[in-house]
Amino acid sequence: MIMLSVWKALFLREAVSRLSTGRVAWLWLLFEPVFNVTYMLVLYTAIRVHSVGGIDTAIWLMGGMLAFFMFRRTATQVMYGISANQALFTYRQVKPVDSVLIRAGLEGFLMILVSLILFSGAALFGFDIIPADPLAVLEAFFGLWMIGLGFGLATSVAIELVPEVGKLIGFILRPLYMISGVLLPIGSVPQPYRDYLLLNPIAHGLEAVRLGFAPNYHAVQELSIPYIYAFAMATIFLGLALHKRFATRLVMQ
């Protein structure tokens, strides 16, 4: 009962600070993916790439980028969830794990909204963006959200205990944009390197989203939804275990 009130209060609080601190904070949520998709689209059009893997470049880029942002935004929001809410642990009933779980929930919710707005915008410009298999798209998005949550849960504890880990994770997250196949079709990478790239579950997620939009998309054959979910479950379990193990250390100073 108390936990539910805490969650509700945290959710409203996070939503307020995410959407209304600073001028038009909500606009910036939309601006990042819009900007990224637009300039890459302009670039691809300039070099005359009109289709990737048999589907329209716009859909390919947009699906991939939004899917990637679903992971990255959730991961980074959750990762800094403890340090950002330190002031709230003054109240005994608020635990670090509550604040990070709520952040993940809020970010997933916001990314769904952002995606819907972006796709509706694209529809207005005449792109054919109705997914052929909406459930498959949702399944992939949800998997990516779960990986973000698991990654964030584990790293949020890690950076509290060893702050230097934060810098290391920064190094890791940057090239992830490149190697997850946001801009570069994984399918075009020769073996054995493709197998290495496909160890990364996010690459699977991106391909799955695109395949959900267009069944005629030439996704990589190794694409595996169970791999995404297994990876997500493993990291979430690890993250929750870390939160449980270090529950007192996290609020201690």
Next chain:
Amino acid sequence: MIIVDDVYKRYQTDHGPGKWVLKGVTLTIPPKVSVGLIGGNGAGKSTLLRIIGGVDQPNRGRIERRARVSWPMGFGGGLQGSLTGRQNAKFVCRIHGHENDLSERMACIQDFAELGDAFDEPVKTYSSGMRSRLQFGLSLAFDFDIYISDEVTGAGDAAFREKAAAAFKNLASQASLIMVSHGEGTLKKFCSAGIWLHDGKARWFNDIEDAIKAYRKTIPT
């Protein structure tokens, strides 16, 4: 009643574990007794308060709270700077399960804090006195048995101190206070018993005056 049993506490510093701040503090704070904590700077007063309030954990020993204990009110603790006073207050009401009578509690807080228009400004723009008013108002909106205050009245102006004192007089029949203050007048006004922290140990005095005397003796003249 609060039982503090053989509590040890040290903080983690950049170069390994720091010095012991509390070295085996054992106390029993009886119900309905207001207590003042006395000791020099760095004696561990705030540390002990935070541990009693359940915000921090001891390295060794244990705490037993047989009453509803408030969170430690202190400088800036528990308030999010980027949110307004109202948003902070709503959050605190919600986590204490007062969703249903939210407006009533909010009115009570607003009434006590007397922040005027500043109630809708971000907390980071507040002066320390204004923060104190808000924190104090917040904690008074809920029915605790024991209120924990870390110099919270120290920053307020005279009018606010009068008001806080009056509020506590009202509560005195049902609630008590554990407070840290360097103002002896404040301590004498609010507390009957005293705890003197020295060298990581705590000593209990049934009369706050004795605690102050004991503390004064250690100050070289």
